[in-house]
Amino acid sequence: MHAYRSQTCAELNKAHVGQQVRLSGWVHRVRDHGGVLFIDLRDHYGITQVLADSDSPVFAEVEKVRSEWCIRIDGTVKARDESLVNPKLPTGEIEVYIRDMEVLGAAEELPLPVFGDQEYPEETRLKYRYLDLRRDSLHANIMLRSNVVRSIRNRMWDSGFTEFQTPIITASSPEGARDFLVPSRLHPGKFYALPQAPQQFKQLIMVSGFDRYFQIAPCFRDEDPRADRSPTDFYQLDLEMSFVTQQDVFDAIQPVIAGVFEEFGKGRKVDAEWPQISYRDAALWYGTDKPDLRNPIRMQIVSDHFRGSGFAIFAKLLEQDGTEIRAIPAPGGGSRKFCDRMNKFAQEQGLPGMGYIFWRDGADGMEAAGPLAKNIGPERTEAIRSQLGLGVGDAAFFLGGKPKAFEAVAGRARTVIGDELGLTDKDRFAFTWIVDFPIYEKDEETGRIDFEHNPFSMPQGGMEALEGDPLEVLGFQYDLACNGYELVSGAIRNHRPEIMFKAFEIAGYGREEVEKRFGGMVNAFKYGAPPHGGCAAGIDRMVMLLADEANIREVIMFPMNQRAEDLMMGAPSEPTNEQLRELSLRVIEAGK
Numbered sequence: 001m002h003a004y005r006s007q008t009c010a011e012l013n014k015a016h017v018g019q020q021v022r023l024s025g026w027v028h029r030v031r032d033h034g035g036v037l038f039i040d041l042r043d044h045y046g047i048t049q050v051l052a053d054s055d056s057p058v059f060a061e062v063e064k065v066r067s068e069w070c071i072r073i074d075g076t077v078k079a080r081d082e083s084l085v086n087p088k089l090p091t092g093e094i095e096v097y098i099r100d101m102e103v104l105g106a107a108e109e110l111p112l113p114v115f116g117d118q119e120y121p122e123e124t125r126l127k128y129r130y131l132d133l134r135r136d137s138l139h140a141n142i143m144l145r146s147n148v149v150r151s152i153r154n155r156m157w158d159s160g161f162t163e164f165q166t167p168i169i170t171a172s173s174p175e176g177a178r179d180f181l182v183p184s185r186l187h188p189g190k191f192y193a194l195p196q197a198p199q200q201f202k203q204l205i206m207v208s209g210f211d212r213y214f215q216i217a218p219c220f221r222d223e224d225p226r227a228d229r230s231p232t233d234f235y236q237l238d239l240e241m242s243f244v245t246q247q248d249v250f251d252a253i254q255p256v257i258a259g260v261f262e263e264f265g266k267g268r269k270v271d272a273e274w275p276q277i278s279y280r281d282a283a284l285w286y287g288t289d290k291p292d293l294r295n296p297i298r299m300q301i302v303s304d305h306f307r308g309s310g311f312a313i314f315a316k317l318l319e320q321d322g323t324e325i326r327a328i329p330a331p332g333g334g335s336r337k338f339c340d341r342m343n344k345f346a347q348e349q350g351l352p353g354m355g356y357i358f359w360r361d362g363a364d365g366m367e368a369a370g371p372l373a374k375n376i377g378p379e380r381t382e383a384i385r386s387q388l389g390l391g392v393g394d395a396a397f398f399l400g401g402k403p404k405a406f407e408a409v410a411g412r413a414r415t416v417i418g419d420e421l422g423l424t425d426k427d428r429f430a431f432t433w434i435v436d437f438p439i440y441e442k443d444e445e446t447g448r449i450d451f452e453h454n455p456f457s458m459p460q461g462g463m464e465a466l467e468g469d470p471l472e473v474l475g476f477q478y479d480l481a482c483n484g485y486e487l488v489s490g491a492i493r494n495h496r497p498e499i500m501f502k503a504f505e506i507a508g509y510g511r512e513e514v515e516k517r518f519g520g521m522v523n524a525f526k527y528g529a530p531p532h533g534g535c536a537a538g539i540d541r542m543v544m545l546l547a548d549e550a551n552i553r554e555v556i557m558f559p560m561n562q563r564a565e566d567l568m569m570g571a572p573s574e575p576t577n578e579q580l581r582e583l584s585l586r587v588i589e590a591g592k
Contacts, residue, residue: 004072004104010046014093016077021096023048024072024104026134027065029115037062038095041073042134048091050075052098061101068114068134070105073098122553127567129558141555144264145543149216151263152237152539155256161214161239166201168218169193173200173517178222180232188584194220194233197536199456200521202240203493206532207524212252214239216539222564228485228541228552231564240534246476246492249533250274250433253488257480257537261429264546269428274480278436283403284326287411289437292484293430295418299410302327302398305384311355311375317400325400328414329388332421333395334358339370342397345416349409351399357381358395366392415484429482429545436460437477440470440506450507453477457491458533459503466502476533487542490535497525 004024012021025043032038036053039062050073052062065071075096086092111127112120114134125132132138157163172179172193179193195201197219205213217238225231237256241249254274261270275293282289285298303324306314317323333339339356346354355372368381388396397413399406418424439459441452449470457475459465465473480488494500500522504514515522543555553559560566580586 005043008045009041009043009048010090012048012077012091012094012096014079017079017094019077020074021077022072022074023050023096025070026114027067027069027071029067030065039065041071041096044139046090048094048096049080049086049089050096050098052101056098058098058101061103062098065101065103066107068107068110068131069103070107072102072104074100123561123567126553126559126561129568133557138554141543141547141549142557144547145539145555145557148260148264148543148546149235149539151260152256153216155259156214156237156239159212159252159256161212162210163215164205164210164213165215166195166198166205166217168195170195170201171520180220180222183583183585185583196221197236198238200518202238202534203495203521203532204524206240206242207527207529211242212239213241213534217536225560225562225564228544230540230552230556230559231562232560235539237537237539238534239536240532242530242532244492244531244533246435246478246533249490249492249535250478253480253535253537257431257487257542260542261546265429266546271428271430274431274433276433276435279434279438280436282432282434283407287407287409287414288484289434289479290481290484290486291411291432291434292415292418292424292481293432294426294428294483295415295424297329297331297414297418297423299326299328299414300388301325302384302387305380305387306376306400309376309380311372314355314398314400322402323400324403325398326403326406326410327384327388328397328399328410328417329390330395330397330417330421331390331423332393333417334360334393335395336369338420339395339397341420342413342417345413346399346409349412351406351409354413355398356395357384357398359385359390359392361392372398431480431482431487434479434481435477436474437479438471439473439475439477439503442471448508454491455503455507456494456500458494458496459499462496463499463502466499466506470506478535480535480537483545485541485545486538487545488535488537490533492531492533495525495529495531497522500525 001022006022009023009025023041025041028040028042028047030037030039036051038049038051040047041050052059056062075098077094078097080093080095110131112124112131114131117135117137133142169182169192172181172191177196179196182192182194184190184192198217202213215238217236218233219236220233223229223231241252258270279289282291287299301324303318306325307318309315314325335358339358343353343356357368357370357373359366359368373381384396390396399410437453439451439453439457440449442449453475454477457477460474460476476492478490479486494503501511501514540552540555544552547555549555
């Protein structure tokens with residue numbers, strides 16, 4: 001017999017009754033039933049109930065075991081009484097009578113329980129992550145992640161993509177976040193960087209004559225943490241294609257992602273239609289460039305109904321350039337209690353409040369209620385109701401000013417309204433491509449033109465587009481949103497050096513600076529670069545959605561905490577003086 005097990009803790013069934021078996025695993029739970037000890041023995045695969053009574057030759061030893069001890073048992077498989085069968089377990093029809101036991105690894109008092117799903121402080125969970133990973137829910141999440149990666153890889157190969165690996169140690173390259181720098185021992189005073197993404201390398205792969213590249217790529221960014229973002233590193237499905245249009249990229253990645261969500265979505269509907277919405281329309285309708293289309297609410301501009309109206313706040317606001325009033329329809333939200341609650345929500349978001357109108361049955365039929373309705377009068381109120389398609393029992397909320405100042409709050413309000421009124425269909429995955437991103441933006445204070453989004457995107461219209469108003473230039477850049485999260489980001493690349501230099505010149509970057517920062521890629525484009533484009537999909541975020549988790553750390557095996565610390569391994573740590581000397585470095589205390 002094998003030194004540790006003849007079967008796993010998920011394999012035994014009625015067919016094994018009477019057999020002598022050997023199992024190894026962790027003590028999941030111990031139950032003392034008056035002289036009979038029952039142990040749920042757990043390994044990676046499942047749980048088997050084992051037991052010992054006073055007739056067992058190792059009963060005294062079994063009495064000593066505690067939760068999470070690692071043990072080996074030899075025993076006889078027995079059928080459970082019919083009334084004691086556990087249909088929830090694959091091994092629920094049998095149990096194993098212990099005849100011999102060996103303690104492979106005793107456990108001290110646990111800093112957190114493994115049995116059950118009790119809430120525990122995240123700092124404790126991360127410090128003892130190896131215990132946390134033994135818990136059923138987290139163990140299942142990590143296995144889901146592994147299976148998702150395997151499925152993605154198989155689907156990409158089946159779609160004609162080839163997997164290549166790109167360097168981990170490279171040159172610093174601004175990608176929108178801070179680099180992690182690595183000091184060079186052989187070149188004192190110089191630094192490598194960990195790649196924020198394989199962006200430049202994958203484009204160079206296309207210049208090298210390969211086609212349809214992909215990899216499951218590690219990316220490193222020194223970022224401020226969020227619930228849906230790791231502060232140090234993450235993995236993405238990275239891909240690039242030559243001789244393609246924007247639609248070709250969509251057509252290549254959509255079946256891969258849809259297939260993964262259909263395979264691991266636990267029966268939730270995966271929308272077949274993935275609409276393409278312009279960046280500007282997404283901001284207007286949803287207040288975000290990663291909208292949740294499960295929520296049917298679309299915001300609308302209603303400025304004309306407030307110009308010169310009796311509501312002085314909005315009327316005066318609209319006299320300023322670049323301002324507008326937007327309405328958030330709220331079907332079913334027509335009660336003062338709900339409206340007051342949403343007004344309070346706006347105040348909690350840092351706004352003075354949020355105007356509202358709601359419609360109810362009155363003595364003479366439908367009537368509009370709320371402070372706004374009284375100020376602007378019945379004619380304007382009716383025009384708003386008609387535009388928004390609302391009726392009795394419905395409401396509308398209003399925000400005004402320069403859109404960039406209130407869009408984010410409006411988007412969050414739309415989400416809260418959809419959730420609280422039960423309008424958001426939680427049992428589906430709704431995807432949408434966000435397209436037509438503006439390449440440039442203007443700083444309101446300085447008037448300077450700078451890049452608003454990816455500077456390496458091909459401008460729509462090429463060189464000719466760059467001769468006009470920079471704020472009207474759109475790029476072949478796109479994101480894929482799902483249920484309120486950005487899953488994919490990509491672009492058709494600017495592969496023409498003369499267009500690239502012009503694009504950077506508009507943003508105030510001279511030819512010399514572009515060649516200094518991106519010389520490797522710019523030089524390569526001088527030697528017959530093909531038109532190419534691609535995208536990257538966040539693996540962690542996809543698994544987070546599939547696992548129905550709100551925090552990305554629940555689907556990463558060994559994540560950092562919110563302060564970018566590894567509490568388990570003690571990182572970041574202070575280097576020794578010897579290490580610093582080897583690297584020709586000196587540490588200067590902060591503030592000195």
